[in-house]
Amino acid sequence: MVTMTQFSSDTAEFFNQNGYLIKPGLVSGQRLAALQQAAKEMVKKGEPPAEYEADVHYEGAPQSRDAEGGQTIRRFLQVFDRAKEFKQFGQSEQVSAVLKELMQDDVYLVRSHHNSLMSKEPKYSSQTNWHRDIRYWNYDCENLISVWLALGHETKDNGALLLIPGTHRVEFERQNFDEALFFRKDLPENQALIDAAVMAELNPGDVLFFHCRTLHAASNNKTDQTKVSLVFTYRPAGTLPLPGTRSASHPDEKI
Numbered sequence: 671m672v673t674m675t676q677f678s679s680d681t682a683e684f685f686n687q688n689g690y691l692i693k694p695g696l697v698s699g700q701r702l703a704a705l706q707q708a709a710k711e712m713v714k715k716g717e718p719p720a721e722y723e724a725d726v727h728y729e730g731a732p733q734s735r736d737a738e739g740g741q742t743i744r745r746f747l748q749v750f751d752r753a754k755e756f757k758q759f760g761q762s763e764q765v766s767a768v769l770k771e772l773m774q775d776d777v778y779l780v781r782s783h784h785n786s787l788m789s790k791e792p793k794y795s796s797q798t799n800w801h802r803d804i805r806y807w808n809y810d811c812e813n814l815i816s817v818w819l820a821l822g823h824e825t826k827d828n829g830a831l832l833l834i835p836g837t838h839r840v841e842f843e844r845q846n847f848d849e850a851l852f853f854r855k856d857l858p859e860n861q862a863l864i865d866a867a868v869m870a871e872l873n874p875g876d877v878l879f880f881h882c883r884t885l886h887a888a889s890n891n892k893t894d895q896t897k898v899s900l901v902f903t904y905r906p907a908g909t910l911p912l913p914g915t916r917s918a919s920h921p922d923e924k925i
C-alpha cells in the first residue's frame with residue numbers, strides 16, 4: 671500500500687485524472703487550534719443531531735443503540751450551523767479558491783450531505799466498505815466535491831480514508847455493486863481496482879478534496895484515541911439538487 675501524499679500534486683489536472691487532491695497544511699496555527707477545540711467540545715457534549723455507529727449496521731458496529739457501545743456517535747450532523755469555527759472553515763478563502771479552480775464555476779456548500787464532524791471512536795467504530803458518496807444523492811450532474819479536513823493525525827491504524835484513483839471516471843455496471851450500492855469485493859474485476867487503492871494518511875490541517883464518484887473506504891479505529899475530521903460537500907452553481915429529494919432538503923450556501 672502506498673500513501674497518497676506520495677502522488678499528490680497541486681493541479682486541477684491531477685484532480686481530474688485521479689478524483690482526489692490533498693492540500694497539505696491548508697489550515698494551521700490558531701485557526702487549526704480553534705477548530706480542534708470546537709471539535710473537542712462537540713465530541714465531549716455528544717449532542718444530536720448525530721448518526722450513531724449502531725444506525726449504519728456496518729461491520730464492527732454495535733447491533734443497536736441499546737447494545738454495549740450503542741451510544742457511540744459516528745458523526746455529528748449539520749455542523750455548518752452549529753459552530754462558528756466550522757462555518758468559517760466551510761466558507762474560507764482557502765477552500766473556495768481550490769473549489770473554484772476545480773469546478774470552474776461559482777460554488778455552493780451543500781447542507782444536506784456530509785456537513786458533519788466525523789468522530790471515529792476507538793472501541794466501537796466500524797468498517798466502511800467501498801462506495802461512491804453520490805449513490806444516495808440526487809443531482810442533475812454527478813460533479814460534487816467533498817472537502818475533508820483532518821483535525822488530528824489520520825493513519826492506517828485509526829482508519830484513514832482509502833481511495834481508488836480514477837474511479838470517478840469509470841462507468842460501472844449495476845452488478846459491480848451490491849444491493850446497498852457498495853462496490854463488491856467478491857468480483858475479480860473489482861478486486862483488481864481495489865488493489866490499486868491509496869491511503870490518505872493526513873496530518874492535522876491537511877485537506878483532502880475528493881470527487882463524489884471516487885470509490886473510497888475506511889477501516890475502524892484500532893488506536894485508543896478518537897479520530898476527528900470535518901467534512902463538507904460542495905456543488906458547482908450549475909449543478910442542482912433534484913426537487914423533492916433529500917439533496918434538496920436544506921438550503922445551500924454560496925461561498
Ligand SMILES: O=C(O)CCC(=O)C(=O)O
Nearest residue numbers: 788798803886887888889
Ligand atoms: O471514515 C470513514 O469511515 C468513511 C466515511 C465515508 O466514507 C463517508 O462518510 O462517506
